[in-house]
């Protein structure tokens with residue numbers, strides 16, 4: 001497999017660029033806009049929305065295998081291509097149970113994996129009776145197309161829930177789930193090869209603000225048993241899906257030490273960006289290895305710890321933030337990854353910075369994350 005077609009041209013595809021060069025693989029990207037990050041690293045680009053399956057047919061003609069940077073595709077239409085022999089990795093069957101958050105929760109529950117209590121809602125009728133087993137706050141989620149906290153709402157009472165649900169044109173598109181007062185949020189990146197080999201990265205702690213990932217600390221400060229629970233979840237899930245490629249798994253660690261699954265991403269994931277600088281094999285190289293049918297690489301850390309901070313937009317601007325990037329890059333063992341987006345908007349992921357540490361100390365790691373953020377965000 002020499003030419004990999006990637007559906008989506010954002011930063012996740014852009015970060016495959018270096019790995020592709022290293023492996024001697026060519027990337028062909030399907031993305032809507034010339035200014036999307038991965039256009040600069042692709043050998044060839046087809047310009048179209050990522051759910052435009054007609055264009056994916058052209059992508060397929062230019063590629064040996066097709067993979068995903070973004071899963072919001074038209075699976076029904078892509079199935080026709082798969083039936084004609086186009087090779088998708090992961091296979092489409094591994095995506096079908098995941099794209100709708102309600103279906104995903106059902107799939108995980110049916111596999112026996114621990115998930116928060118959940119319920120699909122199809123309207124405001126009998127809402128109070130339906131959610132009588134839930135205590136407020138509850139979490140309301142759009143079933144489809146939610147990302148970076150868009151479409152996730154923490155709801156404090158029944159009146160607010162009714163209000164949120166009533167104006168919706170199609171109320172069947174929501175999921176209600178119990179609010180988990182987690183001790184910490186965790187994530188794990190796992191990869192599965194064409195031969196069914198699974199490798200798992202160190203479990204990390206992710207820190208969200210307003211439902212958006214701000215920082216990642218690798219490894220997470222958890223017990224061996226908790227790490228093993230996360231790894232077991234990853235094994236069960238990837239094997240059950242017969243997934244090929246990298247998957248990101250978001251988890252909650254409850255206050256009594258239990259691990260619950262929050263969400264599965266069938267692709268490389270923000271919580272794995274630390275692996276570019278901190279691991280023997282980055283998640284991006286790992287993903288390309290898996291989809292190209294190569295043996296998987298070693299996922300272990302080559303340092304004691306790593307701290308990754310997302311550089312999120314905080315204003316509307318076309319600045320390239322040179323001075324802040326230089327200050328961040330001047331920190332010992334720091335690497336700044338700048339995605340080259342031409343416009344900044346509040347909340348937009350513009351880049352990230354990873355700093356390696358030679359000691360295992362959560363306090364130092366959290367303090368460092370604060371320092372990095374103070375250099376990025378205006379005070």
Ligand code: ADP
Pocket residue numbers: 116139141146147148149150151152177178179180181182185208211212250262263
């Ligand atoms: P998205 O797909 O938009 O990233 P998630 O389902 O991952 O949405 O939710 C984003 C964040 O919202 C989570 O990282 C967590 O901080 C919070 N969250 C989501 N579900 C729950 C829940 N059931 N209990 C508590 N917090 C939650």
